[in-house]
Amino acid sequence: MTAKQxxxxxxxxxxxxxxxxxxxxxxxxxGILDSNQISxxxxxxxxxxxxxxxxxxxxxxxxxxxxxxxxxxxxYSYKHFxxxxxxxSVSEEESKLPxxxxxxxxxxxxxxxxxxxxxxxxxxxxxxxxILMWEGYPYYPLRKDFPLAGKSSEMPDVAFTxxxxxxxxxxxxxxxxxxxxxxxxxxxxxE
Amino acid sequence: MAEVRNIEISDSxxxxxxxIDELQDLQGEKMTLNMGPSHPATHGVLRLSLELxxxxxxxxxxEIGYLHRGDEKIAENMTYNQFIPYTDRxxxxxxxxxxxxxxxxxxxxxxxxxxxxxxxxxIRVICCELARISAHLLGLGAFAMDVGALTVFLHTFNxxxxxxxxxxxxxxxxxxxxxxxxxxxxxxxxxxxxxxLGKFTKEVSVAIEEADKLLTRNKIFIDRTKGxxxxxxxxxxDFGLTGPNLRGSNIEYDLRKxxxxxxxDQLDFDIPYGEVGDCYDRYLIRMEEMRQxxxxxxxxxxxxxxxxxxxxxxxxxxxKKQKVLSSMEELIHxxxxxxxxxxxxVGEVYFGAENPKGELGFxxxxxxxxxxxxxxxxxxxxxxxxxxxxxxxxHMMSDIVAILGSLDFVMGECDR
Amino acid sequence: MNTTEIGYNSKIEGNVVHTRxxxxxxxxxxxxxxxxxxGLACCGIELMAAGASRYDISRFGxxxxxxxxxxxxxxxxxxxVTYKMAMAVRRIYEQMPEPKWVIAMxxxxxxxxxxxxxATLQGVDRILPVDVYVSGCPPRPExxxxxxxxxxxxxxxxxxxxxxxxxxxxxxxxx
Numbered sequence: 102m103t104a105k106q107x108x109x110x111x112x113x114x115x116x117x118x119x120x121x122x123x124x125x126x127x128x129x130x131x132g133i134l135d136s137n138q139i140s141x142x143x144x145x146x147x148x149x150x151x152x153x154x155x156x157x158x159x160x161x162x163x164x165x166x167x168x169x170x171x172x173x174x175x176x177y178s179y180k181h182f183x184x185x186x187x188x189x190s191v192s193e194e195e196s197k198l199p200x201x202x203x204x205x206x207x208x209x210x211x212x213x214x215x216x217x218x219x220x221x222x223x224x225x226x227x228x229x230x231x232i233l234m235w236e237g238y239p240y241y242p243l244r245k246d247f248p249l250a251g252k253s254s255e256m257p258d259v260a261f262t263x264x265x266x267x268x269x270x271x272x273x274x275x276x277x278x279x280x281x282x283x284x285x286x287x288x289x290x291x292e
Numbered sequence: 293m294a295e296v297r298n299i300e301i302s303d304s305x306x307x308x309x310x311x312i313d314e315l316q317d318l319q320g321e322k323m324t325l326n327m328g329p330s331h332p333a334t335h336g337v338l339r340l341s342l343e344l345x346x347x348x349x350x351x352x353x354x355e356i357g358y359l360h361r362g363d364e365k366i367a368e369n370m371t372y373n374q375f376i377p378y379t380d381r382x383x384x385x386x387x388x389x390x391x392x393x394x395x396x397x398x399x400x401x402x403x404x405x406x407x408x409x410x411x412x413x414x415i416r417v418i419c420c421e422l423a424r425i426s427a428h429l430l431g432l433g434a435f436a437m438d439v440g441a442l443t444v445f446l447h448t449f450n451x452x453x454x455x456x457x458x459x460x461x462x463x464x465x466x467x468x469x470x471x472x473x474x475x476x477x478x479x480x481x482x483x484x485x486x487x488x489l490g491k492f493t494k495e496v497s498v499a500i501e502e503a504d505k506l507l508t509r510n511k512i513f514i515d516r517t518k519g520x521x522x523x524x525x526x527x528x529x530d531f532g533l534t535g536p537n538l539r540g541s542n543i544e545y546d547l548r549k550x551x552x553x554x555x556x557d558q559l560d561f562d563i564p565y566g567e568v569g570d571c572y573d574r575y576l577i578r579m580e581e582m583r584q585x586x587x588x589x590x591x592x593x594x595x596x597x598x599x600x601x602x603x604x605x606x607x608x609x610x611x612k613k614q615k616v617l618s619s620m621e622e623l624i625h626x627x628x629x630x631x632x633x634x635x636x637x638v639g640e641v642y643f644g645a646e647n648p649k650g651e652l653g654f655x656x657x658x659x660x661x662x663x664x665x666x667x668x669x670x671x672x673x674x675x676x677x678x679x680x681x682x683x684x685x686x687h688m689m690s691d692i693v694a695i696l697g698s699l700d701f702v703m704g705e706c707d708r
Numbered sequence: 709m710n711t712t713e714i715g716y717n718s719k720i721e722g723n724v725v726h727t728r729x730x731x732x733x734x735x736x737x738x739x740x741x742x743x744x745x746x747g748l749a750c751c752g753i754e755l756m757a758a759g760a761s762r763y764d765i766s767r768f769g770x771x772x773x774x775x776x777x778x779x780x781x782x783x784x785x786x787x788x789v790t791y792k793m794a795m796a797v798r799r800i801y802e803q804m805p806e807p808k809w810v811i812a813m814x815x816x817x818x819x820x821x822x823x824x825x826x827a828t829l830q831g832v833d834r835i836l837p838v839d840v841y842v843s844g845c846p847p848r849p850e851x852x853x854x855x856x857x858x859x860x861x862x863x864x865x866x867x868x869x870x871x872x873x874x875x876x877x878x879x880x881x882x883x
Contacts, residue, residue: 125639126400153529156644159655159668175642175655175670179529179543182550184642207532210678218364233357233707234827235792242365242826249365251826262791265820265830271369274632277659284632284661289369329796330746332775337748337793358793359749362825377822384750430753449760456757468750468845704749 104129104183107150111185114149115142130186136172139189140199140225143174147204152176152185155201158211160219164245168192170221174201191221200226218243235260249289322350327692329358335434335696336703338677344689352684354677359707367667371633372398372474375667380468382669383705385430386423386648387469388459392416393645395472396553397654401641402634404475404603411599412476413554418489418592419471420554420645421585425496426455426467427648428578428585435575435697436507439516444503451499454492461485474634475609476602486593493586493593500582508576517571521683521695524569531682532675535650536577537699541569547646558595561588571698578700581648608634633662642670649673649702669708673701733868737781737807738860739769744780744804746797748787751814751846755786758849765849768856777803782859784852785836788816789829798835809839809863811855814846821845 108122108129119142120132133142146152156175163169170191177184191198200223201208212223213232220241223229230236237256240247249271250264270289278284327340337358343351363382367375379394380387395416399405433448456466461482463469471478507513523533528541538545546563548556564580566573602609606625615622628635636658644653650672657666676699684692743765747755758765759773766772774780777800789797801810812832815821818841820830832838839862842855 126403126641128642130640155532156651157642157653157655157668157670159666161657161666173640173655173657175653179545186640186642205532206530206682207675207678210674214674231357233360235357242362247826249362249369249825258795260791260795262826263830265824265826265828267824271824273369273371273374274662276368276661276663276665277638278661281628281632286631329793330775330800336752358790358796359788360790360792360827361788361823362827366823366825381750384753446761449757450762453757453760453762466846466848467753 102181102183104185107152107178107181107183107185110150111142111146114145118142128184128186130188133187133189136189136191136195136198139172139174139187140201140204142187143176143201143204146176146185146187150178151180152178153205154179155205155207155211156184158201158208158215160215160221160243162219162243162245170196170219172198172215172221196220197222197224199224202226217241220244238262325689332438335701336706338696338701338703338706340680340684340692342684342689342692347688347690349684349687349689349692352681354680356674356677356703356706359703361708363708364667364669367664369663371662372636372664373629373633376472377468377470380470381704382671382708383427383647383649383652383673383702384467385702386427387467388419388463388471389423389427389645389647390652391469391472392420392554393643393647393652394654395474396645397641397643397656398474398634398636400643401636401639401656401658402474402608403637404605404608407603407605408476409600409603410555410597411480412601414592414596415477415481415601416472417554417556417559418589418596421588421592422455422458422489424585424648425582426452428582429455431648431697431700432503432507432575432578435694435700436503436513438693438697439513441507441510441513444506447499447503447506451496454495458485458488458492461488473602473609475605476600480601486596489589490593493589497583497586500579500586504579508579514572516691516694517575517698519568519570519572520687520691521571521698522569523679523683527679527682528569531679533650533679534672534675535647536574536581537650537676539564539577540566540574542567547644547651553643553645559588559591571694574698574700635662636660636664644670647672649700649705650676652705671705671708673703673706674708676701677706730867730869731864734864734866737868738863741768741770741781741809741856741859741863742772742774742779743770743811744775744777744783744800745773746783746785746787746800748785748789748793749816751786751817754846754849755784755813755852758852763849763853765853765856768853768860770856777801778805780804781807782809782811783836784811784813785817785832785838786813786846788821788823789832789835790827791829792827794829794835797832801836807868809859810836811840811842811852811859812838813842813852813855814844816845818843 108131112119118135122129122131154177156177159173161171168190172189174187212226215221217231217233239254250267251262254262272286274284274286323344325342329337329339339355341353342349363378379390382390429448429452433445436444460466463471523541525541528538544565561584564577611622611625616626638660640657642655644651653670655668656664659665745755812818817832820828840855840859842851844851
């Protein structure tokens, strides 16, 4: 079966909470509108459609847009040899999502990294703690409001951080500019 | 008169009964051992908190992040070409393969992967396979050294020095090459390089056979690796393993055959896969993969076509310097590419390539412009390591080294 | 090495060389520097290559790469030091016995390198006193060997015996 047919099967099973599959560069993305049911959708995908391999679990910070977080699940099926992507939006007030560790055990570490970098909690995760930064680090580094230079923190005997000297920050163009004037390289450090 | 003293010696049964009574107090105490971040046998900075019951491990908790350098946040502040040096340092044993995987991901986003010239594709395949041989040589050398066979390490490093000579002639650096660019390569092959490569493939075949003779039928090596670290087929898929770790568990899957990229569909090679899924199987798979890589290299040398190595599009590849200094259009292209980068469309793309360690994937979410809005690096070593807390309990302390060596991970990639 | 030859017949009495004690101690120390390799990232691979057979580091006296800090003389910090790893590096440095030196190998160890981000310590000299900095990303093994030779020069110039207060006056020994 092709990815398009598999996406249609998910849509027909979960009519109310899925949006149409978008195709870009040969890849299909299905949007899930209710973040509380993501675990059921993933379970259906694994059991019925043979998506037995979770390739990646990624989180995106949509900065000023609401809902703020988007969680992206890349799935692959060893039976059909097809990729499929699921996207879920989570609002900032909620910042919680059911965990899919019971579906794919590899999601364990991916969700820990998402929690560490973005601060999204996963309900039902067996062991949700920081993985790349240390326990007790007070910030979530990959958020858009966290500067590249970092902020200072101090945990005696464990670790310390200092903001690094960026001298005005990387002078690089912004993403999403409409025309050349918007995309002019500017200093990145916020005033 | 001499004093006589009576000494009572209980017989052995009574003595052993007394000893067991003392032992009962000690049993049930588990020891916590910290195999810390700086350790010769953990390949890189990995910390294992182990709970031991005598020699048997009851709980294992790997702690990573000691080499987390913030690559993904840096990627949000760099144009696509500026990020290439950071990709070198992900899997720093095979930097050319990372460069190729990243370039292919961005080219997929831009939609120009079909326009790559044939010569560029063949050279990229040569780079990937050279990187694969280099990474496996070091992985096997370090694995053998940890298990006890020190000679193999020196032999494999000798061969790696020959690879370094080739790569230095090609790119200018021994490793950390930064060789590919979006839309092509930074420079073409130097003269006589394919002849040197042909000589090298013959020498490395000899070296692989030597390492084979030293290890494959070595009783001590077999005893230390057979039956150790078994990963079943379902576990391998469920934990998301890729690369030789996945193929060790009786799954014949390789991205180069299942979803061919570059020119792998025109080349003739086999995919080795194991039966049991223990450390010995993974070792044999890596040895065989090196032999297949040599086969691919020989085919590429004969099939390498002539032609350009870059896409002929001024909006993606920097134009020639002579044109830039004399023609207006090229000057504008140069200016836009250097200051603003390639203008990627709005959208998201995922591309996974078969790296020596597994599937290295780049997920790029772009809102337009020359800088990605979000780049996620799907590192194979990160996922391969997650199986440790499940696999280690039940093994003995001395098996840890064999298991870590056979999983063959790199912390630069795991922590990014 | 500064030597003076006193008139005696070396064929009868054997090879004896007279020199200052300081110089002799320097000579012993600089020709048998045992490194503690803190191979953290890519520079660690070049460190291993420097120890392999092509660029043999044991020619210079660094015969054993002792992974035990208690038995080593120089700590070669090779690779990016992150804030998470910084305390571990400091603790290992404190476990090394005197005299000890530090070589910061590579751009990341010297100054944070190209990783200007929230998680990278901008140079290991923020937590350790560094004697020799090696530039390069990664530095060639020959550069590391030159750094080792520079360290040997530095050791030969350090006063080891003369002009030092006894240990108890420096607060090192509780009497």
